[in-house]
Amino acid sequence: MIPALELGGTHVSAALVDFGGDQLAVSGAYRIPLEAHSPAAALLDAMADCAGTLDMPGNVHWGMAVPGPFDFISGVAHYHDVGKFESLAGVDVGAELRRRRGPMTISFLNDAHAFTLGEWRAGAVIGHRRVIGFTLGTGVGSGFLNDGRIVDSGPTVPPEGRIDLTTIDRRPLEDVVSRRAMLREYAALVGPSDADVRDLADRARAGDTTSAALFDATFTQLGLAVGPWIKRFDADAVVIGGSMSHSWDLIGGPFTAALGSDVPVELAVLGDTSGLVGAAWYTQVDKPPQEHAQ
Numbered sequence: 001m002i003p004a005l006e007l008g009g010t011h012v013s014a015a016l017v018d019f020g021g022d023q024l025a026v027s028g029a030y031r032i033p034l035e036a037h038s039p040a041a042a043l044l045d046a047m048a049d050c051a052g053t054l055d056m057p058g059n060v061h062w063g064m065a066v067p068g069p070f071d072f073i074s075g076v077a078h079y080h081d082v083g084k085f086e087s088l089a090g091v092d093v094g095a096e097l098r099r100r101r102g103p104m105t106i107s108f109l110n111d112a113h114a115f116t117l118g119e120w121r122a123g124a125v126i127g128h129r130r131v132i133g134f135t136l137g138t139g140v141g142s143g144f145l146n147d148g149r150i151v152d153s154g155p156t157v158p159p160e161g162r163i164d165l166t167t168i169d170r171r172p173l174e175d176v177v178s179r180r181a182m183l184r185e186y187a188a189l190v191g192p193s194d195a196d197v198r199d200l201a202d203r204a205r206a207g208d209t210t211s212a213a214l215f216d217a218t219f220t221q222l223g224l225a226v227g228p229w230i231k232r233f234d235a236d237a238v239v240i241g242g243s244m245s246h247s248w249d250l251i252g253g254p255f256t257a258a259l260g261s262d263v264p265v266e267l268a269v270l271g272d273t274s275g276l277v278g279a280a281w282y283t284q285v286d287k288p289p290q291e292h293a294q
Contacts, residue, residue: 002280003054006065009036009084014050017280024122026273028054036084040091048100059103063279065114072108107283112141113150117278119239120145124266128237136244139178140164156233168225177222201247219251223258230261241268
């Protein structure tokens with residue numbers, strides 16, 4: 001039973017993951033809501049409290065999925081000008097969790113990488129060798145895997161394996177494809193609005209042509225942006241997750257049409273546990289330096 005934590009934009013979650021049987025087993029799942037602009041102490045207390053629900057013995061090896069920018073080796077957060085968790089900038093998250101919970105070894109990894117690992121190990125893309133995962137939520141995350149190993153450098157992947165660090169039409173990708181970009185564009189088209197992306201999806205399904213056109217244009221741009229990377233990486237499968245993937249009926253058509261590729265595109269099947277499963281599996285292949293376990 002491997003304990004795992006995942007820090008998301010609105011929550012922290014924990015679970016025990018068992019790879020030992022004929023089928024994956026996830027138990028003890030627990031989630032604590034977070035306000036991303038909370039003080040560092042409140043965020044760290046929530047993470048520690050969530051970990052405490054699993055009641056694990058001391059110095060167990062944990063996997064923890066966190067969003068970037070983050071030093072995954074040292075456990076120090078580098079959130080600055082990203083709209084969330086900025087109170088954690090410069091904080092040694094691993095040390096703070098150990099101070100609250102006692103000795104524990106922690107393998108940190110990018111949340112989109114964890115998502116992709118989880119779906120590769122036990123989800124929608126089992127059996128595929130070269131896999132790319134995309135998480136569509138407040139922004140766009142990505143993970144590139146070759147035989148279950150994270151690829152985050154070299155000519156076949158974006159910098160750090162992060163599609164959000166790329167550009168389209170000389171603009172940062174997330175200035176075109178993200179929650180804030182869609183809401184900004186919608187306001188420019190119709191005037192000030194308190195609608196969120198979920199509301200726009202509902203309006204598009206109800207026949208609102210402005211909302212429907214916005215989804216079409218946004219995810220056509222995403223397909224055009226990631227299509228060349230799918231070819232460059234020689235992917236044999238793509239898996240999609242994140243909150244916006246629930247609007248696949250609106251985004252799937254324009255996205256896949258713009259890819260220029262016949263690589264199969266699958267929707268995640270592990271639900272909210274993809275990242276936890278991936279973080280747990282990562283402990284099997286990552287062995288942190290012993291000093292990070294104290």
